[in-house]
Amino acid sequence: MKFAELFDVSVDYLLVDNAVRRPFRQGNDALGQRLGDLDQLSDADRAALLHILDGLLANTRIRQALYTAG
Incomplete structure (x- = not known):
């Protein structure tokens, strides 16, 4: 242990x-x-998941930037 x-x-x-x-x-x-459990994904599925996560994070950063600028 x-x-x-x-x-x-x-x-x-x-x-x-x-x-x-x-x-x-x-x-x-x-x-x-x-x-x-993510290490059980295939390389293609892991790449797709990372692409989705990158998009969500980019959207969040854009919203935060617009919120703080306005």
Whole structure:
């Protein structure tokens, strides 16, 4: 347990070959719970997800810039 906590990985990652790497403690929010599963996506799906996230973040930054400018 202490090694898992030290390296911020799950215990199964330390003990099981080919186990998916997950953080020792995951967030309690919906996003935090899903982050550990993202490495299971294909490269194409991961690229699509990053494209969507980039668009959402860009929209948020634009709105914030317009709000502070106006």
